[in-house]
Amino acid sequence: MARKSNQPEKKLLVIEDLRVSVEEKEILHHVDLEINPGETHALFGPNGSGKTTLLMAAMGFPSYHITGGRILFRGEDITYLPLDQRANLGIGLSFQRPPTIKGVKMRQMLEICGKGEKDPESMAQSLDFEEFLDRDLNDGFSGGEIKRSELLQLMAQDPDFFLLDEPESGVDLESIALIGKVIEGLLQRETITHEGKSRKELKRERRKSGLIITHTGYILDYLDADIGHVLMDGELACSGNPREILKTIKERGYDECVRCCVNR
């Protein structure tokens, strides 16, 4: 999609005609996606449709081979930029199944993520995670603890663009509220402000953006995503109001999305 030359920095993320292969097999075919600063997008799709692949490719994991198209971040072509450089540009990802790193403490990881500028203690408090600070990273963590650990690391990293892979999966109902609230905060989507600003003002000032994979949609109860997309067989099948899409999927399944798509 062509950008107007007088607004070169308007888009935060632009994905153009992206094709991605994993182990010689093409998973994503011709994906186009644009995300503006301050926007949060929800990504739906059945298992195996390529949702995680899209996030991993956007983050730059080397085993996700980009075979066509390009990715722009704030107008800069990052298609072949290494992982760490993308992280330092302001892209952060929460892992579904992060590895355990023995001997590296949660506290140390938060110092790494926050470049030593954030206080692990106070951050951990907000996620009720203080008692994990001196544990080895992800060692023996439950599903819900992994989610909290990942969000805590992102909190320290403070990226401008969040790639969240099913932040609510494997989390008990009580913790979903906590996680939802933290994500809302990270994406600057709180609806209550202490500075007496209107919602409109808040929205205008919002800088943080996100792309969130959600199966259940529970997370949408805690933050209003601006746009929803459905990924089917490696292609974005449709985009629109995330709540409507979720409602359709819940009532009629992904087949209806396909049909809707075909008839488009």
Add this chain to the structure above:
Amino acid sequence: MGLTQEDKKALAKDAREKVATFGSDIDMDAFTPETDEHPYVEDISSFSQTEREQMLKAGVDLGAKNRSGTFVQKNLSVVHGRSSQEGMEIMDIEEARDKYNWLYDYWWKAVPVDMDKYTARAELHQEHGYFIRSLPGVKSIYPLQACLYLEEDNLAQDVHNIIIAEEGSELHIITGCATAPHVRSGLHVGISEFYVKKGAKLTFTMIHNWAGKMAVRPRSATIVEQGGLFLSNYVCMQPVGTLQMYPVTHLVGEESTARYNSILVATPGSEMDVGSRVFLKAKGARAEIISRAITTGGKITARGHIKGEVPGIKAHLECKGLILSDKGIIHAVPELEGHRMEVDLSHEAAVGKIAQEEVEYLMARGLSEEEATSTIVRGFLHVEIEGLPPELKAEMDRAVEISEKSLL
């Protein structure tokens, strides 16, 4: 009781040519057996800057206030030995032998004199070593430190050390072996016999900082009585020519415990055959052996052996190796030996390269590939040691840190 001094001498003579079970065979005649005496140094601040620095790399801090005693042997002379806490003894083993008749009862009691040609040599050529003892019920306020320092190239140093934690006492020791910067080769044969009496606690941290052509053959054994605890930490991350040791602990008292932690790094040209073994001989005995081995091109054989001889014992062996170069070899040999039905023995061994998944995880948080790798290696080497006093933990951390820098 048992063998007389003459018997031991005779056994040693017979074992002079006895090749050791493990490690390459060393031609001990290639090393100089004698050298000039060094005078006793009363004031430890008068050691040279170089000596202090080399010793510090091996964890022996001559300037530290938080030490309850210091012993230094340079080449074949004991140049310092003094305790600053009542009830803690640290001295030349020869001095202890003159002072205490009973010391012979401990001499070659834990380590067999005729184990191999190295123990035989120590009996026949021994020059000093240290004696450290905590009197009954006395707890060390600060750790005691001992350094065996080699200043002359190609010298043979044969020492015999005896360490006794008397009943109910608590003794913390850090020992470092170091060479002067110009030393390339040499032979170190060190006999260490540890006795942990009833209810006593002994922690022993040893840091080796040898030279690239050194041949090192320590021979150590420990006897732990009822309710006693022996904790041994060993760090060798600097180049060494050939190092072989397989210390053993005999848990002879009920509810006694032994824990060994070893951190080994083999640089190109280094050959290490290092293990720990624990024989659990009384009910309620517990043992844990943990080792971390990294090769950047050298060869490491990481052994471990736990033997449960009676019911109601529990022991675990953990051996992990990281290969950072295709020229390096890590050979893990964990052995479990149960002699009764009611023994609980387990082991965990893993050898491989750094997991790419872990590197990428850290890179996704903004670390470069090199930073991510070094963070993982540092984590790998970080072993949590229960019951280690903070001063000793600090020395271990420092030794690991110094070596990490040269490693990566």
